Amino acid sequence: MSFNVSVLPSGRSFTAEADEPLLAAAIRQGIGLPYGCKDGACGSCKCKKLEGTVTHGTHQRKALSAEEEASGFILTCCGVAHSDVVLESRQVTDESAFPIKKMPVRVTSLTRASGDVMIVRLQLPASDVLKYHAGQYVEFLLRDGDRRAYSMANAPHMQLENPGLELHIRHMTGGKFTDHVFGAMKEKEILRIEGPYGSFFLREDSDKPMVLLASGTGFAPIKALIEQMQHKNITRPAVLYWGGRRPADLYMHDWMQSKVLEMPNLRYVPVISDALPEDNWTGRTGFVHQAVLQDLPDLSGYQVYACGAPVVVETARDEYSALAGLPAEEFFADAFTSEADKAGAV
Known part of the structure; x- marks a missing residue:
């Protein structure tokens, strides 16, 4: 069973399966709802439910309080529709939704920028390209199924003079991935990433400071x-x-x-x-x-x-x-x- 989800004020709509988070359904169909972590922790995807029934999976109370939920607000990253739904949400424009890809990458350099920050450069496959907006992020796909997200620190046009992705990774003591970055990781190591993700990018249609x-x-x-x-x-x-x-x-x-x-x-x-x-x-x-x-x-x-x-x-x-x-x-x-x-x- 699937449900229709309409988004105001744009009037765009998409379908969500009965057990599918609204955000996942929107991303799958190229609808650019705002979001950040995708894990119910940051609240960036919070929006107002105008009509319909939505239940939530695991999430942080700081991202969506009980009072906000009672007032009709939802988190699309962990909200699941149980009927047709109408949302009120800001969203990115159609042409801003670049395709999400999985691809292998090779570590080309590891540069210690400070005691706990590593600048990691990744080489993309020669036969592929990752289109993204400055400000978006990719996720590392770890072997056990876990994911770790890091923002690109270089704008897309920088690929022309210095191909690859630049990431700034802070060491979290005991962190499964960052312990590896600051320990055993070596140049030429192969990793897998997926992206681009995120609705954080420059709104170029504004002239505001x-x-x-x-x-x-x-x-x-x-x-x-x-x-x-x-x-x-x-x-x-x-x-x-x-x-x-x-x-x-x-x-x-x-x-x-x-x-x-x-x-x-x-x-x-x-x-x-x-x-x-x-x-x-x-x-x-x-x-x-x-x-x-x-x-x-x-x-x-x-x-x-x-x-x-x-x-x-x-x-x-x-x-x-x-x-x-x-x-x-x-x-x-x-x-x-x-x-x-x-x-x-x-």
Whole structure:
């Protein structure tokens, strides 16, 4: 049995099987609903159910609270239809849905960017191409069936001069995949990936000034966006607020400073939360999302692109809307949910 799912205000529709998550059905049919983790942990796919019956699988209460669910909100990544359904949801445009592919990749280089960040470059098959938007991610398909997601840190056009994918991988102590990356992984190793995934990418049809917000390796997709802006000669004002605990966490600080010199409409505000005396840090301190509010108390005319730790993304989403007037539809995010984050699902 299948059910019809209509999406307003676009009027687009797709069918979902009786046991199929709504998001999976939409992706399968090229309907670009917003999403991030696909695991019920980040809340990026949350939307309003106007009609019909939907039940939820395992998910985080912070992604969808009982109160929100009672008010008709659902998570499409783990919501299953039991009747025809009408949703109200922002979505990507038709032409933005690139085909999702599985393919082998070869590790071409491993570069330690900081004590716990590895820049991994992957070679794609010579006979294949991976089309993606700057800001999207791929998933590694592990041998036991598990998956690990990482954003591309290079914009698609960079393939012309330096083919392959650039990923920024932070070491999570005890992490099944990252322990391997920082331990046994060697150049020429073959891995399998699937993608592209995610609805985080630059909305080029807007002329609003942009706040780019990154914590830690949340800089990776932001870097791709900046490369895309430069390539497309997008001159909208943009400012990157990049936060880390210690200065070493801003592992491409010099790269960012050079981009600011090349791009007159781009500013860069590094923010450190736990600087020690030996760091000799003289820049901004505190929480990175709060630095934005200190400098820009009125965000009503902005777009915000936020990436990194879920607590940073979620707090920014809430406070920028409540305190600075940011329209909810102008906040675009990719929360980097770890396996530990997902383990708290209910």
